[in-house]
Structures are given as C-alpha cells and as structure tokens.
Amino acid sequence: MTTVAVKPATMAQALTRAMRDAMAADPSVHVMGEDVGTLGGVFRVTDGLAKEFGEDRCTDTPLAEAGILGTAVGMAMYGLRPVVEMQFDAFAYPAFEQLLSHVAKMRNRTRGKMPLPITIRVPYGGGIGGVEHHSDSSEAYYMATPGLHVVTPATVADAYGLLRAAIASDDPVVFLEPKRLYWSKDSWNPEEPATVEPIGRAVVRRSGRSATLITYGPSVPVCLEAAEAARSEGWDLEVVDLRSLVPFDDETVCASVRRTGRAVVVHESGGFGGPGGEIAARVTERCFHHLEAPVLRVAGFDLPYPPPMLERHHLPGVDRILDAVGRLQWEAES
Amino acid sequence: MTVMEQRGAYRPTPPPAWQPRTDPAPLLPDAEPYRVLGTEAAAGADPELLRRLYAELVKGRRYNAQATALTKQGRLAVYPSSTGQEACEVAAALVLEERDWLFPSYRDTLAVVARGVDPVEALTLLRGDWHTGYDPCEHRVAPLSTPLATQLPHAVGLAHAARLKGDDVVALAMVGDGGTSEGDFHEALNFAAVWQAPVVFLVQNNGFAISVPLAKQTAAPSLAHKAVGYGMPGRLVDGNDAAAVHEVLAAAVRRAREGGGPTLVEAITYRVEAHTNADDATRYRGDAEVETWKQHDPIALLERELTERGLLDETGVERARQDAETMAAALRAHMNQDAALDPMDLFAHVYAEPTPQLVEQREQLRAELAAEAEPEGAQ
Numbered sequence: 001m002t003t004v005a006v007k008p009a010t011m012a013q014a015l016t017r018a019m020r021d022a023m024a025a026d027p028s029v030h031v032m033g034e035d036v037g038t039l040g041g042v043f044r045v046t047d048g049l050a051k052e053f054g055e056d057r058c059t060d061t062p063l064a065e066a067g068i069l070g071t072a073v074g075m076a077m078y079g080l081r082p083v084v085e086m087q088f089d090a091f092a093y094p095a096f097e098q099l100l101s102h103v104a105k106m107r108n109r110t111r112g113k114m115p116l117p118i119t120i121r122v123p124y125g126g127g128i129g130g131v132e133h134h135s136d137s138s139e140a141y142y143m144a145t146p147g148l149h150v151v152t153p154a155t156v157a158d159a160y161g162l163l164r165a166a167i168a169s170d171d172p173v174v175f176l177e178p179k180r181l182y183w184s185k186d187s188w189n190p191e192e193p194a195t196v197e198p199i200g201r202a203v204v205r206r207s208g209r210s211a212t213l214i215t216y217g218p219s220v221p222v223c224l225e226a227a228e229a230a231r232s233e234g235w236d237l238e239v240v241d242l243r244s245l246v247p248f249d250d251e252t253v254c255a256s257v258r259r260t261g262r263a264v265v266v267h268e269s270g271g272f273g274g275p276g277g278e279i280a281a282r283v284t285e286r287c288f289h290h291l292e293a294p295v296l297r298v299a300g301f302d303l304p305y306p307p308p309m310l311e312r313h314h315l316p317g318v319d320r321i322l323d324a325v326g327r328l329q330w331e332a333e334s
Numbered sequence: 335m336t337v338m339e340q341r342g343a344y345r346p347t348p349p350p351a352w353q354p355r356t357d358p359a360p361l362l363p364d365a366e367p368y369r370v371l372g373t374e375a376a377a378g379a380d381p382e383l384l385r386r387l388y389a390e391l392v393k394g395r396r397y398n399a400q401a402t403a404l405t406k407q408g409r410l411a412v413y414p415s416s417t418g419q420e421a422c423e424v425a426a427a428l429v430l431e432e433r434d435w436l437f438p439s440y441r442d443t444l445a446v447v448a449r450g451v452d453p454v455e456a457l458t459l460l461r462g463d464w465h466t467g468y469d470p471c472e473h474r475v476a477p478l479s480t481p482l483a484t485q486l487p488h489a490v491g492l493a494h495a496a497r498l499k500g501d502d503v504v505a506l507a508m509v510g511d512g513g514t515s516e517g518d519f520h521e522a523l524n525f526a527a528v529w530q531a532p533v534v535f536l537v538q539n540n541g542f543a544i545s546v547p548l549a550k551q552t553a554a555p556s557l558a559h560k561a562v563g564y565g566m567p568g569r570l571v572d573g574n575d576a577a578a579v580h581e582v583l584a585a586a587v588r589r590a591r592e593g594g595g596p597t598l599v600e601a602i603t604y605r606v607e608a609h610t611n612a613d614d615a616t617r618y619r620g621d622a623e624v625e626t627w628k629q630h631d632p633i634a635l636l637e638r639e640l641t642e643r644g645l646l647d648e649t650g651v652e653r654a655r656q657d658a659e660t661m662a663a664a665l666r667a668h669m670n671q672d673a674a675l676d677p678m679d680l681f682a683h684v685y686a687e688p689t690p691q692l693v694e695q696r697e698q699l700r701a702e703l704a705a706e707a708e709p710e711g712a713q
Contacts (some may be wrong), residue, residue: 030498056498062528067487067521074491077476078499094517101481102488109465109477112683147684170686200689247689 008185011159015045015121015177017190018163019083023053026081029167031058033068033085033121042087043123043182065095069120073102076116083167089124090133096141103172104147119166120174124152125218125268126315127180129308136305137269139217142174143245143278149199150245152176154220156188158243161197169199178218202249204256208238211262211328214253214279216242219266219316226321235325245275253279254286261292262328266316271299293329356565363558363570367602370577371639379577381645387424387576388640389654391633394420394444396658398607400665401443401457405611409669411462414441418606421576421632422508422538424448429583430506437476437489437507441538445508446475453661454668463673483513486522486535493531493590504590505533506583512543514557523598527564532590534583535598538573540605545618561598573601574632577639604630677703 009017023029031049033041037060040047049058061068065086072082086092099120107115126135142150149171153159159177166173188194205220206227213223220241227237240256242249257263263283265276276297283295298316306314370376398417405413416423419441427448430436438445446456451468458467459478466477476492479485489507496503513519514537526533537557541548554560561568567589571582579601586597604627608615615624640646681688681696688696 062521062524064521064524066518067525070484070487070518070521071491071494071525074488074493074505075495076491077470077488078492078495078503080495080498097481097484097518098487101484105465106477107685108683110470110683111464111466111679113466113469113471114477115686149685248691250690 014160069095069098089136123179152217200247202252206239208236215266390424392654415607425579483516483518493533511539526596530595558600573603
C-alpha cells in the first residue's frame with residue numbers, strides 16, 4: 001500500500017474550496033464583495049473563483065457594505081444564494097441596518113414566503129497585528145439579532161464543512177472567520193471528500209475530567225494549549241468548541257459541565273455584554289446542582305481594541321486561562 | 335548624483351489624457367417638470383389609459399380616506415396617507431408588466447393595491463396583525479419598507495439577478511424626498527449604474543419628510559439632478575399629472591428593459607395630509623400652502639382633461655365614484671371584523687427550523703396560553 005503525501009491545506013484554502021465546491025454544485029451561488037474578484041480577496045480566500053466561474057459569479061462590487069448586503073437581499077429575493085464577503089469585522093458595520101432590519105427579519109416579516117439564504121463571511125478577531133478597525137470581535141452584535149445563524153470555525157476541516165452548511169442553509173448565516181487562523185493547518189485532507197458539518201452542534205475538542213473550557217473560533221487553539229499546560233498543575237481540562245453561537249448547543253455544553261462540575265468561558269470579545277455572560281447564565285440555569293464553583297469568564301478587556309503593539313495584553317492567553325481555572329474553588333474538594 | 339542634478343534631469347511628461355467618462359448633458363433633467371395634462375402633449379395620450387388612470391385615482395383617493403377613517407376608529411394602528419399623491423402611486427403600479435417587481439416604501443400602500451394586491455392584505459402591516467400580509471412573490475411586490483431607502487438596494491439586486499438569469503424583468507423602486515438623504519439611496523443608485531441594472535427609481539418629492547421641508551434636506555438643484563453624479567439620466571415630472579408620470583415612468587421602464595440601465599425620476603407632488611394620523615401638520619406649515627396645492631389636484635387635473643375632450647361625462651364620473659364606494663364598503667366590512675390571531679405564529683417563521691432555544695420558548699408560551707384558557711378556579 002502506498003501513501004501519497006498530501007500537502008496540508010490552510011484554513012483560507014479550505015474556505016476557498018468550500019465556495020468553489022458550492023459554486024460548482026449550485027449555479028445560484030454567487031460570491032460578491034470588495035476585491036473578491038480579480039485580486040481574490042485581501043486574505044485571498046476567494047482566490048481563483050472569478051477566473052473559474054466568471055465575474056458574474058464572483059463579483060467585485062463598489063466599495064459600500066450596505067449596498068453589498070442590500071443588493072444581496074434583492075438577489076436572494078430572486079432565487080440566488082449570495083455569499084457576501086465583508087472585508088474586515090469593523091468594516092461590516094455600515095451593513096448593519098440591512099442585516100438587522102431586512103436580512104434577519106425577512107422570513108419572519110413575510111410568514112416564510114421570502115427566506116433569504118445569504119451567507120455573510122466576516123474575518124474577525126485580533127492577533128494579526130492589525131491597526132485599528134481591523135481586529136474587532138463583533139459576534140455579540142450578531143448573536144443578539146434573532147433571525148441570524150452565527151457560526152465560527154476553529155479548525156481547517158470545520159472551515160470547509162461549516163461554510164458548505166452555511167451556503168446550503170435557507171436562513172441567513174453570519175460566518176465569522178477567525179483571521180489569525182487563516183494560515184493554520186491541521187489534518188484536513190483536501191483530496192478526501194469533505195463532510196458538511198451541521199450548524200448548531202458543538203464538539204468536544206479535548207476530553208478531560210477536571211473542568212470545561214467553553215470557547216470558539218480563535219480562542220480554541222489557545223484553550224487547547226492551556227489544557228496541555230494545565231496537566232503540570234494536575235488539571236485535566238475538557239475543551240468544548242462551540243462552532244455555532246446561534247443556534248447554541250446547550251446539550252453538548254451542559255453534558256460536559258455536568259461531567260466536570262466546573263466551567264470557564266473563554267473568548268476575545270469583551271466580557272461585559274459579551275457572549276460569555278449569556279453562556280455562563282445558560283450553564284448556571286441548567287447545571288446549578290452539578291457546579292462546584294461559579295462559571296468564570298476569561299474575555300478581552302472592556303475597551304476599544306488596542307493598538308497592535310499592546311494587543312497581547314488584551315487577548316486571553318494561556319496564563320489568564322490557567323489563573324481562572326485556579327479560581328474554581330478546588331480547596332472545597334479536599 | 336545630487337538632488338539638484340536629479341531635478342535637472344527630470345523631464346516631466348503629461349499624465350494620461352483625461353476626459354469625462356460619460357457626457358453629462360443627456361443625463362440632465364429638463365428645467366421644468368414634464369407635463370401632459372393641459373398641454374399639447376395631451377393630444378397624444380391614449381384615451382383608454384387616461385380613463386383607467388382616472389378610475390384608479392378616484393378609487394385611490396377613497397382608499398386613503400377610508401384607511402384614515404379606520405385609523406380613527408381604532409381599526410388600524412396608523413396610516414401614512416398618500417392623498418394628493420395618487421397620480422404617482424397609481425402610475426407606478428400601472429406602468430409595470432406582471433413579471434416586473436415593485437418595491438414600495440411605507441407610504442405606498444396605494445401602489446401596492448393598484449398593482450393587484452388584496453386591499454385588506456395590503457393593510458396588514460398598518461393593522462398590526464402581522465408585518466407583511468401578502469405574498470411578495472405571488473404579486474412581485476416587495477414588503478412595504480419602513481426603514482427609509484433600504485428597499486432601493488433590494489430592487490437593484492433583484493433586477494441585477496434577473497438580468498444575470500436572462501429574464502426580462504424590471505424593478506421599480508419608490509422613495510420619498512427625505513429618503514434621498516439616506517446612504518442607501520446613494521449606494522443603490524451607484525450599484526444600479528455600475529451594474530446597468532434594469533431598475534427605475536421613483537422619488538415622490540412631496541415637500542416634507544414628516545416636518546422637515548426639502549430646503550433642509552438638500553442643496554441640490556433638484557433631486558433629479560442627483561442622477562448625473564451616478565451616470566444615469568434624471569427626469570423631472572409633475573407628480574400630480576398622472577399622464578405625465580405614466581409617460582415618464584414608461585419611458586424609463588422601456589429603457590431599462592432594453593438594456594439602457596437605470597433612471598432616476600423625481601415627481602413633484604405634495605403631501606396634502608399630515609405625515610400620519612399621529613402627526614400635527616399645523617406645527618410646520620400653513621393652510622395657504624396646502625390650499626395652493628389642492629388647486630393642482632391630480633384627480634381634478636385629469637377629470638378636466640377627460641371632460642374637455644369628451645372622454646368623460648357625468649355618468650362616467652358617477653360610475654367611478656360608485657366603484658370607489660363599493661371598494662370602500664368592502665374594505666370597511668373586512669376591517670371591522672377582528673383579525674384572526676394565533677400567538678403560536680410568533681415562533682413559526684424565525685428560522686426554517688426553530689432553534690432549540692425557540693422550541694423551549696414556544697412551549698413556554700403554549701403552557702401560558704393553556705393556563706389562561708383554564709376556567710377560573712379550576713385545579
């Protein structure tokens with residue numbers, strides 16, 4: 001038996017492949033955004049799509065995010081399946097009125113007569129040394145908007161599987177791409193038929209008995225690293241990768257917390273009004289009698305995203321996560 | 335080489351030749367709003383079309399009056415009347431083919447009804463039993479859009495998608511003078527022109543954005559002039575002249591259909607009523623101004639033309655009035671029945687499949703409703 005060495009793909013390449021496969025399978029899939037055509041996107045995630053499918057299928061739009069999403073709404077009304085790229089997290093804000101007032105509500109407003117199958121890809125989060133307006137964690141805004149699905153991959157395989165699922169969904173999906181993981185590689189094999197992951201299911205990335213780290217997107221690798229480091233402290237940490245913020249997988253999260261009895265939520269987004277508050281409340285409401293300690297949060301500080309030379313002090317790191325784990329009232333056990 | 339020596343060696347060449355990318359002259363609107371009624375152009379107007387416009391205008395005026403009355407009776411939550419603007423409302427609906435799409439704003443219920451949507455379904459939003467009462471795809475009428483100008487990029491996207499699919503479909507999008515200040519107005523017109531999308535933008539300049547007059551809204555020579563900056567033609571029309579509005583819109587629709595791209599039409603009209611029943615127009619404008627506009631009434635203008643040309647007699651006027659009364663009576667009868675409401679509908683159309691969280695909340699409401707239905711004191 002011979003094994004063929006497959007060059008591992010990056011998350012960016014897996015995302016490209018997902019769009020390419022979706023476009024090949026369904027002529028109604030259209031990619032649109034700023035610089036997505038000739039250039040292939042500022043992160044090259046749409047590389048080659050305009051060349052392969054033509055500029056009518058992968059379109060360089062004028063530079064106007066509300067216009068991009070607004071016209072995508074009209075295209076979806078006519079039966080197309082637009083995949084919109086917002087160039088950066090903080091550049092997506094001009095499109096919020098279209099997103100909140102139309103994209104999220106159209107199915108509901110029309111009693112299901114006019115669903116909008118739009119995928120909105122948003123590179124988000126920090127850690128790449130970006131200057132201001134290039135590193136926001138905007139997921140809480142999307143989560144707070146009923147009618148949207150909010151999804152974020154942490155692995156190369158999930159980037160492919162979740163983006164295929166997002167494009168196939170008949171509901172609008174905000175697809176948050178952790179931009180610092182664009183160049184990450186893992187065991188996903190682009191030559192293998194890839195699986196489409198269901199939206200709404202979390203996954204246990206690392207099994208453990210002592211406590212659960214609940215996290216998503218860019219913080220998943222950080223939590224896995226923290227879990228490895230925690231072994232020397234005698235803690236065996238479980239890491240749950242949410243993958244989907246909306247719908248939220250209470251079942252997987254709570255099953256883990258009931259096993260371990262302790263939980264820390266980890267994300268880059270600010271803590272106050274951030275996703276961690278909702279997650280901690282849900283876990284407490286459902287697992288109160290299994291908890292040995294309050295659910296803690298390790299989040300970005302509640303401040304505008306810092307300049308690149310200071311961002312490492314802001315982002316949740318291994319030490320801050322381990323500090324939180326250390327505060328989970330272990331003495332109560334002895 | 336020193337800097338000075340470099341400068342000496344520098345041989346400037348002119349940059350690539352510049353020229354305007356399109357000739358702006360044909361895009362400019364005329365100095366005066368285009369008029370048909372009472373002018374020589376009227377002789378060329380199709381008598382059948384004029385009669386049809388008249389019948390619809392009379393019905394439209396009655397619809398506005400009936401809806402306003404229903405508001406006072408508590409049967410509608412609110413009604414933004416288009417009284418005085420019926421010519422624009424009716425012409426916008428009649429100018430389209432069945433396969434075309436209409437994108438109305440919240441004041442355009444009349445256009446929606448003139449397009450063929452059931453008058454009761456068209457009022458669902460304002461009655462408050464749901465948001466959109468009609469099936470947009472069945473009538474090719476987008477939901478009435480309350481956030482100003484946000485429906486314009488939808489029209490552009492839909493027209494663009496239709497063209498990509500090779501379908502002969504034009505989108506007509508309606509917006510008011512206030513809406514032209516919104517960013518979405520700008521972005522929609524820009525996208526439409528860049529994509530050469532088959533779309534027509536109809537701005538009803540009715541003088542006011544709630545209380546704010548046009549002078550505080552824009553410094554442009556006219557709203558139609560804004561078209562030039564996008565590279566599309568701007569057209570100015572008397573918005574109370576139904577024949578003129580229809581003719582200008584028909585030309586724009588034809589142009590879009592033939593691949594000529596988008597057109598911006600500004601119709602000069604006047605909002606005779608207050609913004610809605612909840613507004614007090616006396617706080618920001620005088621009766622004299624309103625009276626002046628009432629002397630340029632769209633129904634009276636058309637009626638005079640038809641009468642003078644012998645196309646309408648007293649019997650015809652009476653028949654139009656009777657038809658309008660019949661419509662109003664039917665509307666009253668429907669609206670005086672309580673709307674059928676099912677609270678469980680709240681959860682039915684948030685997503686294709688409800689999330690687990692919504693399933694929990696739905697069951698919570700179901701239990702609350704069951705408890706409410708229990709007779710008093712029952713165990």
